[in-house]
Amino acid sequence: MTTTPERAAERDLAYDVFSRACPSRGTLEHVTGRWGALTLGALYDGSFRFNELRRRVDGVSEKMLSQTLHALERDGLVHREAHPTNPPRVDYELTELGRGVAERLMALIEFVEGRMDDVLAARGRYDETRGGR
Amino acid sequence: MTTTPERAAERDLAYDVFSRACPSRGTLEHVTGRWGALTLGALYDGSFRFNELRRRVDGVSEKMLSQTLHALERDGLVHREAHPTNPPRVDYELTELGRGVAERLMALIEFVEGRMDDVLAARGRYDETRGGR
Numbered sequence: 001m002t003t004t005p006e007r008a009a010e011r012d013l014a015y016d017v018f019s020r021a022c023p024s025r026g027t028l029e030h031v032t033g034r035w036g037a038l039t040l041g042a043l044y045d046g047s048f049r050f051n052e053l054r055r056r057v058d059g060v061s062e063k064m065l066s067q068t069l070h071a072l073e074r075d076g077l078v079h080r081e082a083h084p085t086n087p088p089r090v091d092y093e094l095t096e097l098g099r100g101v102a103e104r105l106m107a108l109i110e111f112v113e114g115r116m117d118d119v120l121a122a123r124g125r126y127d128e129t130r131g132g133r
Numbered sequence: 134m135t136t137t138p139e140r141a142a143e144r145d146l147a148y149d150v151f152s153r154a155c156p157s158r159g160t161l162e163h164v165t166g167r168w169g170a171l172t173l174g175a176l177y178d179g180s181f182r183f184n185e186l187r188r189r190v191d192g193v194s195e196k197m198l199s200q201t202l203h204a205l206e207r208d209g210l211v212h213r214e215a216h217p218t219n220p221p222r223v224d225y226e227l228t229e230l231g232r233g234v235a236e237r238l239m240a241l242i243e244f245v246e247g248r249m250d251d252v253l254a255a256r257g258r259y260d261e262t263r264g265g266r
Contacts, residue, residue, distance in 0.1 A: 020192035076255025122209025
């Protein structure tokens, strides 16, 4: 891990997601996109075959999961291992880099899951005062 | 914070982003969506007016920023403060809940920014062996 808690200073790195032209913005979108985040989160538990992953990431289509895995593999976050068995078996697992991303993503996911009662209460208050708009 | 490092056990909470019907999935999408993540990240630095935020979140349209702020406000992550000045002034800032989300999001963003050299190197290798597909 190359970052430190000194955020303001650290943010003056070569890469800055706040700049629209920075390539880090695209990678952030791959890892936080709807299916990217859930796929990395699922792989945090270990190695999966394609169909196992599809069951875990409830609601993803075959096409979207395939695209998501390709993008994550290209960014060096997921390793695809084709075993020369008959029938051939393909496993997906996190790389060291992908594990670092998934760890931070899971911290975010668990925080959100753990505070959903507060989120739903806030929504109720908002909809009451704003008339549901 | 209600989560602990015992991930597998903790994930058996009432809320589970991996289930498509769980409301936590929608909230995860609000906070990790393209503009949601950058808006929360920007507000992590303090309170902003609408136009200041728009400059910070490079590339966002007025309409998208407005929609993003409404969704984050409704989820209880952002507080909107309208000051009775002339002309009226509206400030946006994180709530305590929003700060908890933004902290974890910034840890993710900084990790990705800090490892972009590795990501770009992986992309180069992938495109070479796959012929750029």
